[in-house]
Amino acid sequence: MLGNYLPILLFLITAIVIGGIAMAAGRLLGPNKPDAAKLSPYECGFEAFENTRMKFDVRYYLVAILFIIFDLEIAFLFPWAIVLDDIGMFGFVAMVIFLLVLVIGFVYEWMKGALEWE
């Protein structure tokens, strides 16, 4: 039973190892010249510490959400590309339909002007 979870265990170990190596390498190999700006925690688009009830630009989220949709599309495309030989025409048509739907969404947001910042 637990044997089924072995790949997950391996996956976790690999992830930890790679993460560890990256951090260690950065610490060991990188130059280290700290200043206030570099040491403060940061978050994209916001001041890290301030009143949470602030106004923020909704366009930022619009772009982010649209980005995530097409980002996830890639997550589907990779495994599909790998097994395309096995699933053949059927798989191909299915993915074309999927992409078509996305394209329609894309066209819609484009025409609506959602991609224009101003």
Add this chain to the structure above:
Amino acid sequence: METVYLLIPLVCLAAAVLVGLAGQWLGRRAAHSITIGAVAMAFVLSVVVAVEVAGGQRFDGSVYIWAVSDGIQFEIGFLIDQLSAVMMVVVTFVSLMVHVYTIGYMHDDPGYTRFFSYISLFTFAMLMLVMSNNFLQLFFGWEAVGLLSYLLIGFWFERESANFASLKAFLVNRVGDLGFLLGIAAILYVFGSLDYAAVFASAPQHATETMTGILGSQWRWLTIICLLLFVGAMGKSAQVPLHVWLPDSMEGPTPISALIHAATMVTAGIFMVARMSPLFELSQTALSVVLIIGAVTTISMALIALVQNDIKRVVAYSTLSQLGYMTVALGASAYSIAIFHLATHAFFKALLFLAAGSVIIALHHEQDMRRMGALWKRMPVTYLTALIGTLALVGIPPFAGFFSKDAIIEAVALSHTPGAKFAYVVVVAGVFVTALYSFRLIFMVFHGPSRLSEDNRKHARESPWVVTVPLILLAIPSVLAGLVLVGPTLSGHLFGESVMPIDGHGINGYGATDMLVHAWVSLPLWLAIAGIAVAWILYLRSPHAASRIANRFRLLHEILIRKYGVDELYERVFADGGQALGRTLWKFGDRLIIDDTLVNGTAKLVGRLSGVVRSLQTGYVYHYAFAMIIGLVALMSWFLWT
């Protein structure tokens, strides 16, 4: 033939519906032509059916299944045999006469088309009643004729007295109908069927079944059923003590009195008991009750007729008395004779009513006999036909009434039902009283000095032909029906198997001639002649004798005028008592407990509750989510705990 059977009631229904709904547009001529055509067609077809039946044909079958419930089929079906054939002919013939007569009688009435629609509908209902082959349809017809009777008594609904009378008729009939309905329910319970054939066939097997009553007493089911059914018959055929509605029903137009309250509807009870003869034969208790009730009705109502001054009321009380005769015949197990008297009575009593109506129109709706007199010269046709009707009623040979009434008296004399001796004395005495009040009417209306009002003195003359022709046509069977039918009736040919044979009563096989010869040496005829003679003395020869006698026997006279106080009793006890009870229940039960406490109290409670529960809906989304989680937890813990 089935089509013909179906057609007979349906033409009447169709005419009634057409005239009733479209009477406004059709106009008067079309209205009476349509209905008269329909009833005439029904009459002709009825005669055809009667001829077929006389030839030995018989039909019993259903036309249409109305509903099925719990395995019991409720059907519309016909049973066509000698009994129903005779009834059909009588009903359609009298109805036809009344239709024609109505053209004259209702000439100036604004409700002309409505009236025709009603009487056609009545004919339909009555036909459904007599043609039925099951209790459900019988009940349908029974209630339908009751409804039409109500509508027609209250035809002149602007009059308060008409409304009162129609309501009274309806309520009193309710009492009878309740018994009838319970009887039908008991039949369904005991026999598990509502078909005549099935019930009659299995009646002997159920003859000894009993139910346990209060205090453990044993009651035979058949006795209970018969008594309950007879309660229905008492209501419809106006037997004591449910007779009070019939005299008041004279508030309706005279054609209605003739058709419904003399010839057909009131005889439905008699017909029903005759139809149920296989059941009644199995219960001597029930027969005895029937006999005694009939006898009491016969004499008590005839006596009241002696003191009435309204021409229609005299005839109405005479009808009650004659219905009593028929009931007595039923009680004596002489069913065929009862129906025989029913038929002859239908003719001569319809004739008498129409004649009375003819007098009433001639005198511009004057009904008091004290303001009539010496009309025979002015209205010869009415006089002659009324005389024929009266002679038939009194039972003078060879008029129709003689044969049927004499047969009843003979049957009672030979009956072994408990109470037959009493009944015999009563029916024989009844002959004298009948003769007395009948000729009192004839003498006061048509003979003696004229007591007409000034206006009527100038205008009173014979009625138009639409009135007199039906009188003449009805006079013919009033003379001949007895002579022709008495032989077949008594020999058992006329009704055959359709009613229980009157075996062992010893009057089978008499013929018309035998009876005519025998009459002169028998008591009833001489009593009738004596009655006529006394009437002549009291009302023609010495006109003051009657009032002198009335003064001498003041108490008796007062009792008769008050109709034995039955009306007052009912009004005090049932009407006032019912109202008082109703008012009490309304005030305390309905208003205080139900309205204020239960209804409004609940409503208030619900309203308040709804206000409280409403506040649960706070509008905060976290409360909403919290409620969901609580619900989830509640369901979870429910599962864990149970």
Add this chain to the structure above:
Amino acid sequence: MRLSDLQIWTITPEIIVAIMACAILMIDVAMPERARKTIGFGLTVSTLLLAAIAVVVGQDAGYTIGLYGLVVQDRVSDIAKLGICLITAVALVYGRSYTEERNLLRGEFLALALFGTVGMMVMVSANHLITLYIGLELFSLCLYALIALHRDSAEATEAAMKYFVLGALASGILLYAMSLLYGLTGTLELAGIRQSVSGFSADDLPLAVALILVIVGLLFKLGAVPFHMWVPDVYAGSPTSVTAYLASAPKIAAFVIILRLLAISLEPLLEVWQDMLIAVALLSIGFGNLVAIAQRNMKRMLAYSTISHMGFFLLGILSGDSVGYSAAMLYAVIHAVVSLGVFGCILHFSGEGFEADQLDDYRGLSKTDPWLAFLMLLFMLSLAGVPPTVGFYAKLSVFQAVIGAGLLWVAVPAALFVVVGAFYYLRVVKLMYFDEPVAKTPVRSSAAPLESRALLTVNGLLIIGIMPWIGVIAEACRNAILLVGS
């Protein structure tokens, strides 16, 4: 895997509507402003009618599994899809002028309505937990957006937010339940789940947790007490045309998923969920009817009335036999048609700047607009369950089912609350027929387009006119139910 094995025609109607929804979206951005409204609207309605025709043409007397077990086509799904398409189309027609007056009749409105319809149809076709979930989410997401479409209305935004938050919670619960079911049974196909579940004992704890979570998820979508809180806010806050849309056809879809998930797949656990549903159903009937009395807002009142009606609907389901299921089906369909009519009346009564959502607006309607008042009367009588309207028959068949299942004690309080419920329905009648009209009688329904008024009349007359054939319809429902799961 070959395309020919796919049995793709089992979802023809869904495909039609989905493609057309995309097309309408494209047309909307490509066309000039003026042409959009008429073309887009016409296309939307004809798409729905086309889908309805496709359902009828492609109807299946048997039972076909399509897309390798993802979807199923049977009588129930056919009837439900037909109902969904037609009712949605009619709801859009009713709401047209209302939506136009509030400047909401844009491509998004139509496309979202169509995508929502696709979601409902996918729910109806689902034979697989994934399909079911996708359908449910597709529909819900469209609905959130539709409700919020009226951006300037604070109420609509609030309603959308509440619905979204709570809906997400419920979806999460349902998803969790599905994952548990998958973990326990090893399959996502409904038939497989049924087989597997019948091997469990009734008091197996993980299974019971899964079951309860399923119930909670479904009851939220249905709006039964205590998962009903969103219903009044959403009904009252949404634009009335959206309310008409969400109050009618989704009830049919909800019936089908409850049937498939609870009554078919989890039927082996009947004795566990029956008791829970009895509690929930009685609470819904009682609570809905009680609170409706206190409402002065027509749409809120109808929302509480819907809660109580969902209680009755659950009574049919919890009877746990084919009689009960078919009674519930009939109830759902009839409720959808009647709700459609009621909101149709509100839509016809409302006008520019006049929402017609206060009960007081209906005072004396019979004098100012007898036609509308009469139709409203019919719908109210049907909601109250007064014969000879179909509403009476719906309640009757549910009661028959409950009593037939030996649950007389459940039927008695339910019947008592029908009496309570009659009060607020008849109050509307009283306001319309016995009160004097208020001085400012705004827009008359005669301003509405003819076809919409004709449809509403047909809708109203159907409530009574269908009664002679109600037996045939009930029989069709019963036959459809008997086929499911065979």
